[in-house]
Amino acid sequence: MAQTSAAVAAPATSASQNTLADRRLAKVSARDVNVYYGEKHALKHVDLDIRANEVTALIGPSGCGKSTFLRCINRMNDLIDIARVAGSLTLDGDDIYDRKIDVVQLRARVGMVFQKPNPFPKSIYDNVAYGPRIHGMAKDQTELDEIVMTSLEKAGLLAEVKDRLDEAGTGLSGGQQQRLCIARAIAVSPEVILMDEPCSALDPIATAKVEELIDELRENFTIVIVTHSMQQAARVSQRTAFFHLGELVEVGDTEQIFTNPQHPLTQGYITGRFG
Amino acid sequence: MTEMVEQTSAPAADAVTSRLKRRYAAERRFQFMGMAAIAVALGFLALLLVSIFAKGASAFVQTQVQLEVTFDAGILGVAPGADRDTLASGDYLGLAKAALWSRFPDVSGRAEKRQLAALLSPSAGDALRDMVLSDPNVIGSTRKVWFPVSDSVDMTNKGYLPRDPAVEGARLNAAQMGWLQSLEDGGVLTKRFNWQFVTTGDSRDPTQAGVWGAVVGSFYSVLVTLLLSFPLGVATAVYLEEFAPKNRWTDLIEVNINNLAAVPSIVFGLLGLAVFLAVFGLPRSAPMVGGLVLTLMTLPTIIIAARASLKAVPPSIREAALGMGSSKLQMVTDHVLPLALPGILTGTILGMARALGESAPLLMIGMVAFIVDVPSGPMDPATVLPVQVYLWADSSERAFVEKTSAAIIVLLLFLAVMNLAAILLRKKFERRW
Amino acid sequence: MQLLTLTVVLLLLTSIGYRLGRGKAVATAGGNPRLLHSLPRYHGYFVALWCGLPALLVVALWLVAEPSLVRHLVQSGLPDDTLAIGEERLNLLYNEVRNVARYGMTASSPVVEAAAQRYGELRATLFAAAAALALALASGGLAFAYQRIKSDLRARNRVESVVRVFLVVCSTVAIFTTIGIVLSLLFESLRFFQSVSPIEFLFGTTWSPQMAIRADQVGSSGAFGAVPLFAGTALISLIAMLVAVPLGLLSAIYMAEYAAPRFRAVAKPLLEILAGIPTVVYGFFAALSMAPMVRDFGSSMGLSIASESALVAGVVMGVMIIPFVSSLSDDIITAVPQSLREGSYGLGATKSETVKQVILPAALPGIVGGVLLAVSRAIGETMIVVMAAGLSANLTANPFEAVTTVTVQIVTLLVGDQEFDSPKTLAAFALGLVLFFVTLALNIVALHVVRKYREQYD
Incomplete structure (x- = not known):
């Protein structure tokens, strides 16, 4: 069980705690990742492996750095001028922060779904077709149609919108918008999908639908989800990582984390004593 | 889904690379276009400023010649003991001419002497008159005095006109060039600071024309504008922001203000002509009327700025004041206004800067007249700096191009000072709630 | 001078009123201001307002009414044969009368001399009357208010309601300005349309409002078909927009999306300088620097470019509008x-793809609104075209030729001395009316579009 104690987070010790096998299995692997926002040390010495075709949930109280970590994986932190990332973060063994890595290609491989649904002010069709178009993924219109349809289908939205693909994406309900954003993300067939509290702006029924969808997507994608809801983490994820004050406190199989947490902080959080 | 992944992630690697190359090329092109747009705009600004400063800087100096003058009562036609008016009526220009002739004793013959005298400015006698008026006893004595030269000589000496009389466009003939050369060699021909330009009013003669009249006219106009638009603007803003009920009447006022802000300035000029001049019978060309027109024009700007800074004062301050039992007016005068004042002042200064640079509406109310005297009050006929620029730009004399540019420099200096004041004010009192 | 003295006296009385009022209030309360309904200074303000306000109103009224009143009285005293010389010469005569009376110029005729004397007397009498009235009101008001001061006088409420009325009156100035504009333009335009039909004005294609020096001169009637002016205005505005919109928009995009904060902090104010430069400076630059340059360049390319071409005026105007477009677009882009x-x-989009395919479409309505505002500014711009565009009313779409615009014609028609009633001068007001309504319509549409856009993302 990979576990990093909050107190002993020195790189040398934590590296030894992760077996080599773990790292080979991992789709995304973080070693001693630190993030600074200007003076603020937002993420401290994080070691974490994310396995392929699993849902990994990142939980923890507000401001614990879980979203920051998520945004490191597809380098969305690049957009913040004062953010600085140190340490090693690999995708299939390739260093994400290597100079040779093209951030545009990286983001095509690591898609993202945001907290608030953010469909572009375009038609539903154009929303989904946007990614394939910019990456030149379709040879012709038929192929593009196919990608759009498949993605909408996969996102469980096709039935609801197939008669109004030309209508504005912003006209859909909140839950539909979020599934549209998921369809948009999977249209570029990424390997990893990052989800930053994808259900926090949705009502319970829409949430249930999205959670169901996440479970289905696991078959083809590696998913990392940040969530505030421990029930959600328990429902959709196979592995759970608990962050506290910028440090990774504990990571393990979801069942183990929720039934038998090793660290007192984790226990305190999941039993609702703080957070 | 799996098929799609294979199908799309498997295309030949070089196809992906070449596509990426194209995308990055487009990215660079786009970024370059943005930079180029800024460069073009700033380049134009630089071109404009450089061309104006290059043309105008020389107007602040004036070519002058130093001559030895004998204050000959015979030439002057007045005696030292005469009263002021008689003293002032003496032939001082004749005195200056005589001084020049005596420097070139071999010049004889009426035509030649006239050509020599033409080197001097028609206002060459003024300095002598001032000397005599301040001390009549100089009559009879001999002094060294600096005289302004005519605009042809000035322009030639500054290099705007060809020195070679054979070249087209030259305004001095060979003999005049010879005299000029001899004065230069004698070290008595130099460029000195042009006090006349910054202390006198307009004139038909470019060497005598100055901007002071226009500066004073601008001052009175902007002063009237400030005195009227500041209280009016602040009162309106306070009413709309703090007191006015939300109803159709206040909506109407708001819509009105927003639209007035975008009405072309010349329309305000038409209003001034039809109302202030024709109906109220106010005098043409007066800074007072100019100020009234500019007030109506700048009022929306000030109101909008004042409202924005009143809005920026957090409601908690208002609640605190009301909670202490102060009346609404006390809340405004004691708490809200002082906090909003820096913002209001900044907006006002910017509005005044705009009023200072405005000319179109003032053309309508007759501030384009040719006015020599420096105005002594807001009811006197006057012109303003930007209109002076317009008037001089219309003149055909080469020397006025230089004067126009110089007047623009003066105008830009005033604007720069005002904008700087606004920036400093904003910096000093900037507050984040 | 007398006026100044009177004003000072009135202000002095007012401040005395303030002190008296405050003093009496304190005295009434027996040194314990808590017994008063309002603070002592409000009692002071109360008395001061009663003392100063009516008196100063009288003075203001006198200031407004005096010139026309005196003129009316002086003119009615003139001999009949002098009155018969016609409006225009009467104006000149009256000016002379004023100059004689005020500045001691020598009168050209005994009639003027007599009128000047009458003018002086009338002014003195009227001023004395106004001053007496003002002083009486001031002291009366002071006495009245002073004796009303009691401990339970709601002085603060009284003062505040006066201030409130003042605020309301101030806020109506904007309305009166609009009414003034509409009425004066409409009134003069209607007079113009009595001699020229609106159809001819709006759809006629010949514009030549010659000044008739003699009534029998050829073409003295003039032609008032404004289409060439509208076309010229449209042509120059179009050129200006072709310069300002791409440059302004691209600058805004670069500033908002690409520029490092330090570059932005320098470049943005520099760009704003372009908007702060008076338009007369642009006009001078266009006419004296750009126009010869463009003409020489054209002739070297074998093109004949007029020295007052629409091109130069349009391009320079476009440059002036760049910061306007860019700061509006910047606001709108950052609001996305x-x-x-x-x-x-x-999704892996590059910056330019994001800008072109997501941000610009999202910002489009706002940008359209901003461009409309810029168009309205271009249409109403005066000095650049007065100095750099021509006077000849050519109906052409060729940017190398000289065209004229609505604003140029307004200025040409109204600058210089001419009678107020000729169709020539009145035509300027008709043009002004068109200008006002076109820009008004553009602004209303633009502000509406921009507001809708902002609501969308609020």
Whole structure:
């Protein structure tokens, strides 16, 4: 069980705690990742492996750095001028922060779904077709149609919108918008999908639908989800990582984390004593 | 889904690379276009400023010649003991001419002497008159005095006109060039600071024309504008922001203000002509009327700025004041206004800067007249700096191009000072709630 | 001078009123201001307002009414044969009368001399009357208010309601300005349309409002078909927009999306300088620097470019409008929610793809509104075209030729001395009316579009 104690987070010790096998299995692997926002040390010495075709949930109280970590994986932190990332973060063994890595290609491989649904002010069709178009993924219109349809289908939205693909994406309900954003993300067939509290702006029924969808997507994608809801983490994820004050406190199989947490902080959080 | 992944992630690697190359090329092109747009705009600004400063800087100096003058009562036609008016009526220009002739004793013959005298400015006698008026006893004595030269000589000496009389466009003939050369060699021909330009009013003669009249006219106009638009603007803003009920009447006022802000300035000029001049019978060309027109024009700007800074004062301050039992007016005068004042002042200064640079509406109310005297009050006929620029730009004399540019420099200096004041004010009192 | 003295006296009385009022209030309360309904200074203000306000109103009224009143009285005293010389010469005569009376110029005729004397007397009498009235009102008001001061006088409420009325009156100035504009333009335009039909004005294609020096001169009637002016205005505005919109928009995009904060902090104010430069400076630059340059360049290319071409005026005007377009677009682009950018970047889009395919479409309505405002500004711009565009009313779409615009013609028609009633001068007001309504319509539409846009993302 990979576990990093909050107190002993020195790189040398934590590296030894992760077996080599773990790292080979991992789709995304973080070693001693630190993030600074200007003076603020937002993420401290994080070691974490994310396995392929699993849902990994990142939980923890507000401001614990879980979203920051998520945004490191597809380098969305690049957009913040004062953010600085140190340490090693690999995708299939390739260093994400290597100079040779093209951030545009990286983001095509690591898609993202945001907290608030953010469909572009375009038609539903154009929303989904946007990614394939910019990456030149379709040879012709038929192929593009196919990608759009498949993605909408996969996102469980096709039935609801197939008669109004030309209508504005912003006209859909909140839950539909979020599934549209998921369809948009999977249209570029990424390997990893990052989800930053994808259900926090949705009502319970829409949430249930999205959670169901996440479970289905696991078959083809590696998913990392940040969530505030421990029930959600328990429902959709196979592995759970608990962050506290910028440090990774504990990571393990979801069942183990929720039934038998090793660290007192984790226990305190999941039993609702703080957070 | 799996098929799609294979199908799309498997295309030949070089196809992906070449596509990426194209995308990055487009990215660079786009970024370059943005930079180029800024460069073009700033380049134009630089071109404009450089061309104006290059043309105008020389107007602040004036070519002058130093001559030895004998204050000959015979030439002057007045005696030292005469009263002021008689003293002032003496032939001082004749005195200056005589001084020049005596420097070139071999010049004889009426035509030649006239050509020599033409080197001097028609206002060459003024300095002598001032000397005599301040001390009549100089009559009879001999002094060294600096005289302004005519605009042809000035322009030639500054290099705007060809020195070679054979070249087209030259305004001095060979003999005049010879005299000029001899004065230069004698070290008595130099460029000195042009006090006349910054202390006198307009004139038909470019060497005598100055901007002071226009500066004073601008001052009175902007002063009237400030005195009227500041209280009016602040009162309106306070009413709309703090007191006015939300109803159709206040909506109407708001819509009105927003639209007035975008009405072309010349329309305000038409209003001034039809109302202030024709109906109220106010005098043409007066800074007072100019100020009234500019007030109506700048009022929306000030109101909008004042409202924005009143809005920026957090409601908690208002609640605190009301909670202490102060009346609404006390809340405004004691708490809200002082906090909003820096913002209001900044907006006002910017509005005044705009009023200072405005000319179109003032053309309508007759501030384009040719006015020599420096105005002594807001009811006197006057012109303003930007209109002076317009008037001089219309003149055909080469020397006025230089004067126009110089007047623009003066105008830009005033604007720069005002904008700087606004920036400093904003910096000093900037507050984040 | 007398006026100044009177004003000073009135202000002095007012301040005395303030002190008296405050003093009496304190005295009434027996040194314990808590017994008063309002603070002592409000009692002071109360008395001061009663003392100063009516008196100063009288003075203001006198200031407004005096010139026309005196003129009316002086003119009615003139001999009949002098009155018969016609409006225009009467104006000149009256000016002379004023100059004689005020500045001691020598009168050209005994009639003027007599009138000047009458003018002086009338002015003195009227002023004395106004001053007496003002002083009486001031002291009366002071006495009245002073004796009303009691401990339970609601002085603060009284003072505040006066201030409130003042605020309301101030806020109506904007309305009166609009009414004034509409009425004066409409009134003069209607007079113009009595001699020239609106159809001819709006649809006629010949514009030549010659000044008739003699009535029998050829073409003295003039032609008032404004289509060439509208076309010229449109042509120059179009050229200006072709310069300002791409440059302004691209600058705004670069500033908002690409520029490092330090570059932005320098470049943005520099760009704003372009907007702060008076338009007369642009006009001078266009006419004296750009025009010869463009003409020489054209002739070297074998093109004949007029020295007052629409091109030069349009380009220079476009440059002037760049900061206007760019700062509006900048505001609008930054109002596009960050989440849309992130959504696009998260899919692996480059910056330019994000800008072109997500941000600009999202910002389009706002940008359109901004461009409309810029168009309205271009249409109403005066000095650049007065100095750099021509006077000849050519109906052409060729940017190398000289065209004239509505604003140029307004200025040409009204600058210089001419009678107020000729169709020539009145035509300027008709043009002004068209200008006012066109820009008004553009502004209303533009402000509406921009507001809708902002609501969308609020």
